[in-house]
Amino acid sequence: MMLRRVFLVALTSLNANKLRSGLTVLGIVIGVAAVIALVSIGRGAEASITSQIQSVGTNLLFVRPGRLQEGGAFSAAGAAASLTLEDAAALASAPSVVGVSPVVNGRAQVVFLSQNTNTSVLGVTPEYPWVSNFELADGEFLSQTNVTARSSVAVLGSAVADILFGGTAGAVGQTIRLNGQPFRVIGVLKSKGGSGFMNQDDQVLIPLTTAQTRLLGARFFGRSSSINVVNVKVADAKLVDQATEEISAILRERHRVLEGEEDFTIQSQLDILGALTQVTDTLTLFLGGIAAISLVVGGIGIMNIMLVSVTERTREIGIRKAVGARRRDILLQFLVESAVLSLLGGVIGIVLGWLVSRLIGGIPMGAQGITPVVGVDTILMATVFSMAVGLFFGIYPATRAASLNPIDALRYE
Amino acid sequence: MIKVEDITKLYNMGAVKVSALRGVSLAIERGEVVSIMGPSGSGKSTLMNILGCLDKPTTGRYLLDGEEVGALDDDALAAIRNRKIGFVFQTFNLLSRTTAYSNVELPLLYGKRDQGQREHVKAVLEAVGLADRMHHRPNELSGGEQQRVAIARALINDPVIMLADEPTGNLDSKTGAEILDLLLGLNRERGLTLILVTHDPKIAARSGRVVRLQDGMIENHEGAANGMGHGATPDLSAAKGGKP
Numbered sequence: 188m189m190l191r192r193v194f195l196v197a198l199t200s201l202n203a204n205k206l207r208s209g210l211t212v213l214g215i216v217i218g219v220a221a222v223i224a225l226v227s228i229g230r231g232a233e234a235s236i237t238s239q240i241q242s243v244g245t246n247l248l249f250v251r252p253g254r255l256q257e258g259g260a261f262s263a264a265g266a267a268a269s270l271t272l273e274d275a276a277a278l279a280s281a282p283s284v285v286g287v288s289p290v291v292n293g294r295a296q297v298v299f300l301s302q303n304t305n306t307s308v309l310g311v312t313p314e315y316p317w318v319s320n321f322e323l324a325d326g327e328f329l330s331q332t333n334v335t336a337r338s339s340v341a342v343l344g345s346a347v348a349d350i351l352f353g354g355t356a357g358a359v360g361q362t363i364r365l366n367g368q369p370f371r372v373i374g375v376l377k378s379k380g381g382s383g384f385m386n387q388d389d390q391v392l393i394p395l396t397t398a399q400t401r402l403l404g405a406r407f408f409g410r411s412s413s414i415n416v417v418n419v420k421v422a423d424a425k426l427v428d429q430a431t432e433e434i435s436a437i438l439r440e441r442h443r444v445l446e447g448e449e450d451f452t453i454q455s456q457l458d459i460l461g462a463l464t465q466v467t468d469t470l471t472l473f474l475g476g477i478a479a480i481s482l483v484v485g486g487i488g489i490m491n492i493m494l495v496s497v498t499e500r501t502r503e504i505g506i507r508k509a510v511g512a513r514r515r516d517i518l519l520q521f522l523v524e525s526a527v528l529s530l531l532g533g534v535i536g537i538v539l540g541w542l543v544s545r546l547i548g549g550i551p552m553g554a555q556g557i558t559p560v561v562g563v564d565t566i567l568m569a570t571v572f573s574m575a576v577g578l579f580f581g582i583y584p585a586t587r588a589a590s591l592n593p594i595d596a597l598r599y600e
Numbered sequence: 601m602i603k604v605e606d607i608t609k610l611y612n613m614g615a616v617k618v619s620a621l622r623g624v625s626l627a628i629e630r631g632e633v634v635s636i637m638g639p640s641g642s643g644k645s646t647l648m649n650i651l652g653c654l655d656k657p658t659t660g661r662y663l664l665d666g667e668e669v670g671a672l673d674d675d676a677l678a679a680i681r682n683r684k685i686g687f688v689f690q691t692f693n694l695l696s697r698t699t700a701y702s703n704v705e706l707p708l709l710y711g712k713r714d715q716g717q718r719e720h721v722k723a724v725l726e727a728v729g730l731a732d733r734m735h736h737r738p739n740e741l742s743g744g745e746q747q748r749v750a751i752a753r754a755l756i757n758d759p760v761i762m763l764a765d766e767p768t769g770n771l772d773s774k775t776g777a778e779i780l781d782l783l784l785g786l787n788r789e790r791g792l793t794l795i796l797v798t799h800d801p802k803i804a805a806r807s808g809r810v811v812r813l814q815d816g817m818i819e820n821h822e823g824a825a826n827g828m829g830h831g832a833t834p835d836l837s838a839a840k841g842g843k844p
Contacts, residue, residue: 192709203697506693509654510753511682511710513675593654597693 197524200500208528211492215532215576216539218482219569223540225478227559228547229471233464234560240460242379242387244320248419248430249454250278250438270451272395274441275417281433286420288318289395291413293403297391298364299351306347307390308365310398316376318420321387326359326374334394337401341370345378346388365391365402427455479572485532486576489525493584497521504588505596514589521585522578529577533570540569601793602628602651602761607660607670609646609816620646621657622816628761631791633784635804638813645765647813648797652685652763653677665760682710686754688783690766692746694738694753700725700745701734704752711757721756728752728782744775751782761793762786768800780806 201208252270275289291310296303309315313331316322324345333340343351343358352358355375362369370393379387393402395414421430431453438451497504504517544559609621620643628634638644649655650662653669656677662670669680687693694703705721725734728748738746747767754762764783768776780803786792796803804810812819 196709199698502693503695506695507706507710508678509652509681509687509693510707511678511757513678513710515675516710594649597654597689 193519193523194527196520197527200496201524201527204496207492211488211528212532212535214485214488215482215529215573216485216536218478218485218576219533219536219573220540220543221478221481222475222569222572223537223561223565224543224547224559225474226471226565227540227544227561228557229467229474230560230562230565231544231548231557232470233467235557236463236467237460240456240463242320244420245456245460246421246424246427247319247456248421248427248434250274250417250419250434251415251452251454252413252450269413270415270417271413274438275414277437277441278417278419278434281430281437283422283426283430283433284419285422286314286318288312288314288418288420289414290315290416290418291395291398291403292415293398295366295391295402297347297351299361302351304347304350306344308398308402309390309392310395310403311392312395315392315418318418321379322377324355324375324377326372328374329392329394334396336394337396338394339368339370339397339401340373340394341365342374342376342392343372344376344388344390344392346386347391348375365393368401424457427457431455482572482576485573486529486580489528489577490580490584492528493521493525493581494587496524497584497588500588501591501596501599504591505593505599508591508593509597517591518585518589521588522581525581525584526574526577529573529581530570532577533573536573537566537569601630601632601665602626603661603663604651605661605663607650607657607662609643609650609655610658620816621650623660624813624816624818626811626818628793628795630760630793631787632809633787633794633796633807635796635798635807635810636813637797637799637804637810638819641815642813643816644797644813646816648763648765648795651761651795652687653680678710682707683757684760686751686757686759686762688747688750688754688762688764688767690769692738692743692750692770694746694749696738699735699737700730700741700749700752703738703749704756706753707757724752724755725749727755727786742775743771744778747771747775747779748782751779751786755786755792759792761795763795763797765797766799767796768798768803776800 250270270289272289275287278284279287289312293308294305295308296305297308311329312334313329316328323342326342328342329340332338341363343363345355348355348358351363352361358372358375361372363372364370376388376392419430419434421427434453435446435449439446439449442450444450504512507517507520541561544561548557548559604624604626606623606625607621608619608623611618611620624643624647636644636647646655650657653664653672654677656672657670660670661668664680665684667680669677672680681687694700695706701721704725705717708717708721722731722734725731728751730745730748730752733741733745733749736745738749741749747770751762762783767783768779771779783794783796784806787794794807796807798804
């Protein structure tokens with residue numbers, strides 16, 4: 188029997204029972220649509236996080252003072268985890284490091300006339316924009332003179348400029364107040380488009396020395412003031428591991444600690460990316476898993492209906508066998524019927540899932556929301572999986588149909 | 601043509617073994633019309649199923665058209681049924697959701713050539729007098745017309761034998777006579793070998809030979825004239841189909 192014929196026979200018999208076929212297909216439609224929609228949301232979340240982290244730069248390392256819980260009990264008072272400006276300067280000597288930018292940070296209330304906001308304040312050096320991949324939208328950046336003189340000048344992140352001045356233009360030259368102290372705005376940064384906890388536009392940059400002495404009241408260790416973090420730019424993203432080693436070696440020597448007892452941590456953007464990707468991957472897998480369960484339930488629906496159909500059409504099977512249908516002809520007929528059901532459900536489900544993910548993408552969530560990503564691989568996977576479900580759950584009913592004895596089948600009432 | 605040698609059929613009904621046929625030998629020549637008669641439980645349905653290659657004998661040989669079919673597997677038997685045997689049933693056994701045309705075409709789908717047969721299907725439907733009923737479904741046809749569709753379906757692959765199991769059992773006497781005329785006409789005009797299972801003495805009277813079964817054995821072999829009067833035994837298996 189030619190395959191075209193088999194399909195024709197399958198379609199005819201499915202068409203004869205429209206309501207039943209429709210409801211069976213619905214089970215698969217819901218399953219596939221759920222897989223597509225949920226996986227695309229997971230992918231969307233992942234893509235948005237990844238793009239935010241990549242906007243910071245993947246060749247960036249953050250060196251922070253160590254956490255005291257590790258071996259904390261043994262480190263006496265003066266050994267509290269610390270990083271100093273001298274440490275930062277020493278890191279510049281590492282071969283794979285191309286830029287070092289020490290940072291102290293805190294939060295402050297920023298006021299301009301009647302507008303105000305609470306934002307992150309970073310005390311930085313002139314290297315900061317180059318190391319952290321920032322560009323200026325207007326004005327100029329902090330100079331070495333500003334740092335040396337502990338000037339009261341500030342560079343605004345674009346989000347802060349938006350809030351205080353309603354945009355980038357017109358901010359330069361104005362005087363804002365940080366925790367009540369006046370600062371003259373000398374520049375505004377270009378937006379990086381981050382959002383949520385990663386928003387890099389919601390910050391105000393002031394000279395490191397100004398921050399330490401006047402605004403954030405930094406702690407002092409020995410003769411040099413401590414800093415919160417050193418941003419390190421590595422020559423190439425591939426050299427991140429090597430740079431980490433070099434930095435560790437330098438700091439261990441300077442702090443006189445052994446390997447394994449470091450009082451600092453080095454974190455790369457790739458580490459953060461990896462951790463977050465792992466989270467979103469788990470999320471995607473979890474959502475997809477839930478959806479897959481509904482697809483399996485849909486498959487059981489197909490099996491159920493096909494079993495009913497086999498019983499109901501016992502006589503038809505008997506007739507077909509009497510006129511010469513072989514075992515495999517009957518097997519194929521019923522397998523194709525369940526495959527057609529599941530494939531049809533798969534196609535409708537893909538369209539529906541895509542629509543649903545578009546709909547969810549339209550709902551604003553957080554600053555930017557998530558744009559669901561319906562990948563070709565997701566669609567392929569859903570199609571293959573729904574076909575497989577149809578065939579798997581169709582095998583048993585089809586085998587039952589094929590192994591019916593023609594004599595008994597013909598006598599069936 | 602058909603040669604059955606000492607066939608037996610044993611059914612396992614749980615613990616009990618039922619012997620449906622106990623050594624039946626029979627030879628039917630090409631172009632013959634043979635009636636098989638016998639009371640319920642005499643084994644005529646079993647014999648019919650074996651002759652129709654729907655079932656295999658437990659022992660014995662069955663030669664159909666020079667081919668030993670007793671030892672073939674299920675798929676080979678299906679192919680034999682498709683090529684060499686036409687079935688006509690008491691309850692017509694048509695596919696209810698498809699047209700007369702599609703029903704007649706059905707055996708072609710399982711045969712070697714399944715395309716370019718449109719004209720052939722039409723010709724066969726015309727031969728049974730259904731030229732204008734081709735695209736009707738079984739529920740739009742009368743009983744006689746339905747049986748004509750079944751006969752056309754049995755003829756489509758030009759079978760060696762046609763097996764008719766109570767072909768008039770579900771029809772009124774006038775229609776039944778028409779169907780019988782049609783079958784006998786096909787025998788006369790095309791030389792079709794016809795085996796009828798019946799309890800109707802009028803059918804038996806018009807066949808060339810009557811084989812009478814009793815308790816799984818052939819009771820006697822007789823000419824048509826001698827068969828008269830013996831068909832009165834109530835046949836419960838036939839009654840189950842709901843004859844008028």
